[in-house]
Amino acid sequence: MKGTIENRDVFLKNIARKLRREPLKNVPAPKWAHEPQWDVYKEYTKDQLVAVMKEASQSIHTKVYETDSGHLADVVNGAIDDYGGGSVVTTRDPRFAELGLDGVLAKHRAYTWNASDGRKNIDIAAKADIGVTVCDVMLAESATAGLFNDKDKARCVSLLPVTSIVIVPKSVIVPRITQAMEMVEKKARAGEAISTYINFISGPSNSADIEMRLVVGVHGPVKVAYIVVSDR
Amino acid sequence: MPMKIGNQPFFKGVDEAIHDSFMVNAVSSAQDGLRERKLRATVGDETLGSWETWREAGEEIRSHTLNHLDYYLKQLSDNFASRGGHVFFAQTAEEARDYIKKVVRQKNAKHVVKAKSMVTEEISLNEALEAEGCDVLESDLAEFILQTDQDKPSHIVVPSVHKNRQQIRDAFRKLGYQGTDEPKELAAFARKTLRRKFLQADVGITGCNFAVADTGSICLVTNEGNANMVTTFPETQITVMGMERLVPTWKELDTLVTLLCRSSVGQRLTTYVTDITPGDESETVDSPKEFHLVIVDAGRSNALGTEFQPALHCIRCAACINVCPVYRHIGGHAYGSIYPGPIGAVLSPILGGYKEYGKLPYASSLCAACTEACPVKIPLHELLIKHRRKYVEGGGKPPIGEKIAMKGFGIGARSPFIFKVGMKTAPIILKPLVHDGAIQKGPGPMKPWTNGRDLPAPSKENFREWFKKHKQKEKLKHVQDKGIGESL
Numbered sequence: 001m002k003g004t005i006e007n008r009d010v011f012l013k014n015i016a017r018k019l020r021r022e023p024l025k026n027v028p029a030p031k032w033a034h035e036p037q038w039d040v041y042k043e044y045t046k047d048q049l050v051a052v053m054k055e056a057s058q059s060i061h062t063k064v065y066e067t068d069s070g071h072l073a074d075v076v077n078g079a080i081d082d083y084g085g086g087s088v089v090t091t092r093d094p095r096f097a098e099l100g101l102d103g104v105l106a107k108h109r110a111y112t113w114n115a116s117d118g119r120k121n122i123d124i125a126a127k128a129d130i131g132v133t134v135c136d137v138m139l140a141e142s143a144t145a146g147l148f149n150d151k152d153k154a155r156c157v158s159l160l161p162v163t164s165i166v167i168v169p170k171s172v173i174v175p176r177i178t179q180a181m182e183m184v185e186k187k188a189r190a191g192e193a194i195s196t197y198i199n200f201i202s203g204p205s206n207s208a209d210i211e212m213r214l215v216v217g218v219h220g221p222v223k224v225a226y227i228v229v230s231d232r
Numbered sequence: 233m234p235m236k237i238g239n240q241p242f243f244k245g246v247d248e249a250i251h252d253s254f255m256v257n258a259v260s261s262a263q264d265g266l267r268e269r270k271l272r273a274t275v276g277d278e279t280l281g282s283w284e285t286w287r288e289a290g291e292e293i294r295s296h297t298l299n300h301l302d303y304y305l306k307q308l309s310d311n312f313a314s315r316g317g318h319v320f321f322a323q324t325a326e327e328a329r330d331y332i333k334k335v336v337r338q339k340n341a342k343h344v345v346k347a348k349s350m351v352t353e354e355i356s357l358n359e360a361l362e363a364e365g366c367d368v369l370e371s372d373l374a375e376f377i378l379q380t381d382q383d384k385p386s387h388i389v390v391p392s393v394h395k396n397r398q399q400i401r402d403a404f405r406k407l408g409y410q411g412t413d414e415p416k417e418l419a420a421f422a423r424k425t426l427r428r429k430f431l432q433a434d435v436g437i438t439g440c441n442f443a444v445a446d447t448g449s450i451c452l453v454t455n456e457g458n459a460n461m462v463t464t465f466p467e468t469q470i471t472v473m474g475m476e477r478l479v480p481t482w483k484e485l486d487t488l489v490t491l492l493c494r495s496s497v498g499q500r501l502t503t504y505v506t507d508i509t510p511g512d513e514s515e516t517v518d519s520p521k522e523f524h525l526v527i528v529d530a531g532r533s534n535a536l537g538t539e540f541q542p543a544l545h546c547i548r549c550a551a552c553i554n555v556c557p558v559y560r561h562i563g564g565h566a567y568g569s570i571y572p573g574p575i576g577a578v579l580s581p582i583l584g585g586y587k588e589y590g591k592l593p594y595a596s597s598l599c600a601a602c603t604e605a606c607p608v609k610i611p612l613h614e615l616l617i618k619h620r621r622k623y624v625e626g627g628g629k630p631p632i633g634e635k636i637a638m639k640g641f642g643i644g645a646r647s648p649f650i651f652k653v654g655m656k657t658a659p660i661i662l663k664p665l666v667h668d669g670a671i672q673k674g675p676g677p678m679k680p681w682t683n684g685r686d687l688p689a690p691s692k693e694n695f696r697e698w699f700k701k702h703k704q705k706e707k708l709k710h711v712q713d714k715g716i717g718e719s720l
Contacts, residue, residue, distance in 0.1 A: 003313040003510070003523070006331075011321035011529065012302040015475075018536035024303040030296050030480065034289035036281050037486055056500065113517075121517050122465070126431070141279070142500035151516040159460050177501060178486045184507075185482040188447045196511035197463075197519065202503050205457035209374035209390060210415035211397050212262050218373060218419055219426065220457025220504070 041140060041175035049140040049173045050228060056143035057226065060203030061216050064143075065227040072229045073104040076132070076167070079225055080108055083163040086129030089113065092152035095134045099167065099229065105132070115151045122156055131161035131221070137183065138168045138226075141176035144202040145226065148195035155197055164204075164221040169231040234325050234356040235570045235584055237384045242591040245566035252563070255394045259386075259563045262393045266554040269498025270605075277494075290491045290608040293484045294545035297476075301536070304445040304478055305527065311448030317510035317523035321475075325355035325530045332357060332437070332470055333364055335524055339468050341366060341434035345426075347452065347459035348372035349439025350388055350548060351474050351528055353570045354583070357437070369429050371458035373422055377403060386564025386572065389496050389550040394563055426458070436466035436520065440473035441547075442488055443525070446481045449509040450525070453492055455502050463508055469520035471508075475527050476544040488547060491607040496549035531583035539618050543578045545608045550575075552602035552612055558595050567592055574602035574612045578619065586623050593619035658690040665689075 016023040041052060050066070057064050067075040080088060088110035096102060105112075110132065111124050125131065133153070137146035145166045149155040158164045174180060177200065187194050205220030216222065238245065249255065274283045297304055309319040322328035336344065344366050346352065358368045358379075370379040374392035378385060381403035385391030392400070397413040404421055411417045441453040450471050452459045463469055479485050485507075493499050510523040535541050553559050553573030564572035569580040569589060577596060580589035593616045596602075602612040644650045665671045670686035671678065678687060 001316045001512070003316050003318040005309050005313050005319045005321075007321040007323070007327070008306070008309055008319070011323060011475075011527070012306055014323070014529075014533055015302040015305070015536060018533050019299070019301070020537050023306075024300055027300045027303045032289060032292055034285050034292060035487075036285045036289060037490065039281050040279055060503070115515055115517050118517055122431070126427075139501070144501050144505075151513075151519075154516075154518050155460065155464055156518045159457060159464065177489065177505070181482040181486040184447075188482070193511075194447060194449075194509060196509045196513065196516075198507040198509075199460070200501060200505040200507075202499075202501050205455065205503055207373045207419060207456045208497075209372075209377065209392055210400055210418055211258070212265050212390070212393075213415040215415050215419040218423055218456040218458070219371070219430075219461050 037176065037178040040178070044140075044175060046170055046173055049175060050170065052175075053138060053140040053143045053173060053226075053228075056141060057203070060143055061206075061224070062143060062203040063225045065225065067227065068230045069099065072167075072227070073100055075227055075229075076101055076165070077104045077107070079165055079227060080104075080130055080132075083130055083165070083223060083225065087111070087124075087127065088130045088132060089125050089128040089157055089161060090132045091134070091154055091157045093134050095167075095169075099134070099169075099231070101167075113152060113154045113157060115154075121154065122160075125154070125156040125160040128161040130163045130165060131157040131159075132165045132167070133158050134167045134169070135172060137180045138173045139175075139177050139180060139200065140173055142202050143226070144177070144200045146180050147199045147201065149197040149199055150195060155199060158199065158201060159220050162217075162221060163223040163225070164201075165225050165227065166201075168226050168228045170228055171231050173228075235354045235580065236588065237565055237568055237570060240568070242566070242568060242595070245568055246562050246595075249562040249566040254396055255563045256561060258393060258396065260560050262387070262390060263554045263560055266390075266497065266550075270495055270551055270554065271498075273494040273498040273500065274607075286487070286491060287607055287609050289487050290547075291545070293479065293487060294547075294608045295542075297479060297484075298536070298541060298544050301476065304480055305475060307445040307480075308443050308448055308478055309525070309527070311446065312510060312523070312525050313448070315448055315510040316512065317448065317525055319525045319527065322526055322528045322530070325528070328355050328472065328526050328528050328530070329357060329360040331526055332472070332524075333360060335468065335470060336361060336364060336366060336435055339434055341468070343429065343433045344368045344435045344437060345371050345430055345433040345462050345466065346375070347436070347438040347454065347462040348375050348391070349437070349472060350385075350570060351439055351472050352437060353385060355472070355528065355530060357472070369426070369433075371426050371430070371462060372454075373419060373456055373458075376422055376426065380404065380406060384565065385570055387550060387553060388548055388571065388573075388575075389553075394565065426461075430461040430465050433462075433466040435468045435470060436462035437470045437472065438462055440471050440477050440525075441492065442485055443473055443478040444480075444482055444485055444507075445478055447509055449482075449507050451485055451489065452504070452506045452508070453489060453502050454504045454506070455497070455499075457504060460504055460506055463506065463520065464518050466520055468522045468524070469508075470524040470526065472526045472528060475529050475532055477547075492547050492549050495547075495551040495605075495607040535582045540578070540582055540615060542610045543575070543582060543615060545610050546575050546579065547608060548575075549607060551605040551607060552610075555601040555605045557597055557599060557601070562595070567595065574616070575610070578610075578612055578615045581619055581623075590619075590623045593617075593623065655694045655696075659692050662690060
């Protein structure tokens, strides 16, 4: 379904007139003289990037667990306990099964997001203590979990519960936001659908709006933990 | 004028501000903290390489985008609409308000939640929607505080910087808050109060840090998570953007998000960088189903094709505000515009005209700290001088006294005789006003200055006389040195 566009012609003509030319029909893709972003952590190995990410996570109040695929279920179990257990909600994501996590999630009676159940999902997530997600891209520089949300990988799971636990397959770690943006741009150029909600999350929500004093945990999660798993 | 704060003249606002010691202290300490954080995350972060190169990259992107603005806005609107979103181009604040009111009416919406947005402040959207009978709630903590206390922003990144915790506690009392003035407790109260409101909202309104032309996406850069709430629960999402706030592709978004996060709050990335693209969300439980994008001119095109075009490169990081010595002493409200500090002094006259904001370019010592701090290299202090020139040349209506003074100075400076007489007589004429080597209470044009600080008394010896003596001394010294050298 196509949306509407109102008042465009006169608006754009005014801009072109102010710029003292006719409206532009085509602009060749610009070639930039400066692109310093590509030099940051250039040629770092995954292990080096994990080290960068671990250091960055310290300044955003986020705990990092590290494990391999054989021990992941135990570490997830431990992390849920570390954060007080309680009710757990997860996205609907086939990677939980691929990572061998079905058993541990069942043990904690985790609720799996189910879009066909409608509003009930939001009510469950709003009352949940812990939300568990698998991240799509991890930005080492800022210890940022990139989540490409959709109807199953619901945005509420990383937003409403008090604690957010994010599983980070080591293979998705990249140096910085540059590589994540390039992924999206490449998809768009290839005519593939891009996620309608791309969420880059760096630790728990926070604010310094009262006398510049940092308060961790405002509208989103109060606590965030990453579990890095060597998957390949 | 929608972007206006208060009704008092500029100098009166300044006069009040400089005597508000809490505000001055709060602003100075916020400036120091933000500036320190910015320096650590920019010039102080070796992993980035040269920060100067990043600034050049930012300038290059902003300059290209503004020079081709019509093309990229067309592309943005085509892509937003092809994915099902609705786009409205608003030439004026009134057109923007009317469109948003129409959407809200059509949805029969009663509860509106907003994420922080300066452009919606600029177009006085809250008042317009409240007049429609809507319950409009600001959800950014600072904006929530200001709304509860019926106050206005004094900084574009930390809008409630002028308020202390006791004032915030007292404001929250109106909502039934019983707790202490601990920031953590106050924030927890806001979390609880707002959580309920998010879940029942019909319409969510956001600003736009950057739109991405080639996919029709909107990027929001936040820390609290409120923008995520606003773009998750309401059925309808309305995004309001200044027409210049876009980038060609996601590649440029990368650079500008980096510049914004590091320059505004000194973070590598803010806690949330959220990119929203309209799409078919009919099966998604936690997403709006209808998307509107309102693209606002409201005076911005006044700068296009003029010497002031670089002002539109601004990415609203407030780095210039955080280094400005004038802002430090007068805070944000004294500017009388929702856009304070150096960028406010450049932007407000463009958007609102010289009649209302022609004095703001004088709220600067022209020290150029703002220009140096700007991550996209806007020559702010040069633009302030250009505004001043236009203002006195007739672009504004400078006070008669100032006109006469300028004219008088012009005559005096052209005539060596009058100039000399002026220099000689100044110390004598001003003598009655001098106490302890300084003028503390000056009359007329000196008054605004001496209200805030002392004006050094004119020296009895003028520069020309001093220079003449100095030259003679130097000559004598040179002759003596030469003499010694020869005797050796």
